[in-house]
Amino acid sequence: MPNFKTNSIVMPNFPIKFGNSMFLYKASNNKGESLIKVSQNSEEFFIQIKAKDDGFLVKADKISSPSQVVFVQQALRDFRDLCQCSVSFSNIEPQKIQNKKRYRVLKDIEFFINKFITKKEVWIEIGFGSGRHLLHQAKRHPDIEFIGLEIHKPSLVQVAKQCDIQELDNICLLDYDARIFLEFLKSNSVGRIFVHFPVPWDKKPHRRVISSEFIKECIRVLKVDGTLELRTDSQKYFDYSMEEFLKLDTLELNLSKNRDSDISSKYEDRWKKQEKNIYDISLKNAEISPKKEMIKKISFDELFKFEDVFDNFQTTVENKKDHFLHVEGIYKISKNRGIIKVSFGASAKNERVFVEFLEDKISYFPDNILATRANKKAHNLLTAWLKEIVK
């Protein structure tokens, strides 16, 4: 994370342009922390200043970080020179931090929502791990478009590298929690969903991929005759999953034990060596589901005066069954402008974001909060909380 330490900052008046950066405003809290909003290369982001015993730490802000680390390095260098900082430590020179290699098949959720188009049938693998099964299927079925979901970053990079080496152009990989991802898919649009050797989470069942909610969402997104294919070595997980499947009124299930598969994954090899049983549950969808309105961004449709919010502000946490809100702190720019910092959404995929209160508008920053079910509910909690504190 680019940062520098200084024992003095000569703070200018904002807004001010210096070097390649436009510094728009400074917002401060009562804990000796400030956020400076920067505009550069058509992107906006914050740099953060923290007061320390021996001076200040000036660093990139994680929540609003720009698309390239060089932008924030440049902003920090411009800020250092603008404020005549005497620097005692720094890692903001361009050569010191390498931009991460970008892999062609690694996509983000924005790409998936706005740009992903295919005429091919779509198959999804959830938690592909070492990717053996996903890569095998993609090679074998060039006429199918594969989406691989994984939340373990090293696995994503490893499989992305393999896709480049093997020149596979029918895979896109996403670092996204599968339980929420399905919300972004059209009804009756997917041919097969593989969930192979999911983590059983015996001690943290709320983290399991399979649940009756997840199965219902699979049924919605699967084509007629499309399949959800669960493979597990854990009898406990198999029993649990059967209970979840059977909560649904009608469904066609196929069960098998120790069925041979075309390709054995890394986990499967391990369990086979230990002579463990392997269980398969395959659900075949028979339903045509109603069309689903696709997810859009969330925004505020009413104004709150920052002055009122500031006067009545207290940090707050509200935990609900499938969503939560944590209002973490407040920063003042001027009497009627400021920022609050929140995290909210589903515990499986929380959003950390700022809410910017300007004279004539309130908006999320960064402005990319997707209207998932959990985010919508959390946004409603936030607006209800704002109404309550300003009344």
Ligand SMILES: C[S@@+](CC[C@H](N)C(=O)[O-])C[C@H]1O[C@@H](n2cnc3c(N)ncnc32)[C@H](O)[C@@H]1O
């Ligand atoms: C036990 S490994 C199995 C990997 C692979 N399927 C195999 O058979 O070798 C389970 C994988 O699921 C991933 N995972 C767990 N929960 C997930 C979720 N909610 N969404 C996407 N991936 C998840 C984990 O990061 C892990 O890599």
